[in-house]
Amino acid sequence: MNYPNRISYTLRRGDTLYKIAQRYRTTVEVLQAENPHVSPGTLHPGDVITIVPGATQSMATAKPQTPPPPPMPPVSNYTPVRHMTHTAPAAAVLTMAIDPPLADDNGLLLNKMMRMRWVQHVMWTRAYILSALHGIGDQQAVTNRVLRTAPDIAQLFSPYMGEAFTRQLTQLLTEHINLFARIVQAIRLGNMEMINEVTKELVTNADAIAALFCDKTSCFDCDAMRRMLYEHVELTKVLAMQRREQRFADDIATYDKIEQQALEMADTFTKGLLCMKNSK
Numbered sequence: 439m440n441y442p443n444r445i446s447y448t449l450r451r452g453d454t455l456y457k458i459a460q461r462y463r464t465t466v467e468v469l470q471a472e473n474p475h476v477s478p479g480t481l482h483p484g485d486v487i488t489i490v491p492g493a494t495q496s497m498a499t500a501k502p503q504t505p506p507p508p509p510m511p512p513v514s515n516y517t518p519v520r521h522m523t524h525t526a527p528a529a530a531v532l533t534m535a536i537d538p539p540l541a542d543d544n545g546l547l548l549n550k551m552m553r554m555r556w557v558q559h560v561m562w563t564r565a566y567i568l569s570a571l572h573g574i575g576d577q578q579a580v581t582n583r584v585l586r587t588a589p590d591i592a593q594l595f596s597p598y599m600g601e602a603f604t605r606q607l608t609q610l611l612t613e614h615i616n617l618f619a620r621i622v623q624a625i626r627l628g629n630m631e632m633i634n635e636v637t638k639e640l641v642t643n644a645d646a647i648a649a650l651f652c653d654k655t656s657c658f659d660c661d662a663m664r665r666m667l668y669e670h671v672e673l674t675k676v677l678a679m680q681r682r683e684q685r686f687a688d689d690i691a692t693y694d695k696i697e698q699q700a701l702e703m704a705d706t707f708t709k710g711l712l713c714m715k716n717s718k
Contacts (some may be wrong), residue, residue: 443492444472449485454639456613462491465605466612481620489643545712552594552704559587560674560700563618566694568679570622590613598711599654608666610647617643618674633675640671657713658706666703673699 447458451621455466455476472488516549562584589610594602617640624632644667652660672694680689 443490445491446486447489449481449483449487451483453481453482453483453638454613456643457607457615458487458489459609462489464490464493466609468493468691481616497540502515532564545708548594548704548711552591553701554707555587555591555594556700556704557697559584559591560693560696562587563615563674564677564696565598566619567622567681569598570718571626571678571681585612585615586682588615595707595711598714603650603654606650607647610643611649612642614640614647622678625675625682637671637675641668644668644671651710655710657717658710663703663706666706669699670696 455469458464459469461468468490469487472490476485476487562580565580566577566584568574569580574580587685589608591611592604592608595607599607617636620642621633621636624630624636644664647667648658648660648663649664651658673692676695677689677692680692
């Protein structure tokens with residue numbers, strides 16, 4: 439179908455899907471649906487994409503994509519634990535029911551869900567790094583899955599922060615994932631100039647995420663949150679470099695640090711939300 443407000447846009451240096459979506463009052467999801475040839479890591483100055491200004495849901499006829507792998511079978515004897523740790527069985531972590539977060543009095547359920555989704559984010563980010571660096575055929579399916587972690591995480595904040603905040607956080611986390619895809623491609627090519635450029639964009643993105651929380655409530659420490667996000671960015675970049683250099687033991691050791699730091703981030707977010715709840 440043709441839509442009268444569809445326009446063509448030539449990418450410029452420094453463009454990201456999030457920035458373009460903000461400029462044209464649309465969303466990253468719409469841009470990706472309207473431009474199926476565009477995937478994380480493939481934005482280059484001079485390329486032309488299609489934009490539907492003001493669109494908040496895709497009006498494109500989506501092309502069929504490779505379906506994601508089937509979910510792992512449920513673990514019949516799995517009993518939810520009070521706190522999920524990085525030593526919990528992987529199958530149990532991935533197959534727990536994804537229900538809306540519940541504001542239980544002590545916050546245990548919220549913390550468990552927050553931990554699970556941040557661990558999923560770092561796990562699927564590492565899966566993308568392996569797929570992109572080694573040319574594995576699952577790259578599109580893995581890309582789809584890691585992108586899904588953005589709304590999965592943002593959904594947990596909705597009952598406390600509202601829908602507008604949740605949409606903004608989803609877009610910023612989606613941009614975070616897309617920027618990491620670009621930096622992985624730069625690492626694969628050994629392009630240090632591009633690595634440094636995208637690292638600066640990741641820092642700017644981290645600042646925007648921290649500001650989103652701090653502008654909303656005093657229950658989050660802005661400086662601590664920025665440091666936490668910077669560390670996440672740096673550790674993940676180091677992991678990708680170690681993997682490219684085939685330093686596999688170092689890569690695994692770094693992932694252990696990333697996973698532990700993801701749990702600490704999840705705990706920090708949970709404490710902030712419970713502070714908001716208890717201060718009402």
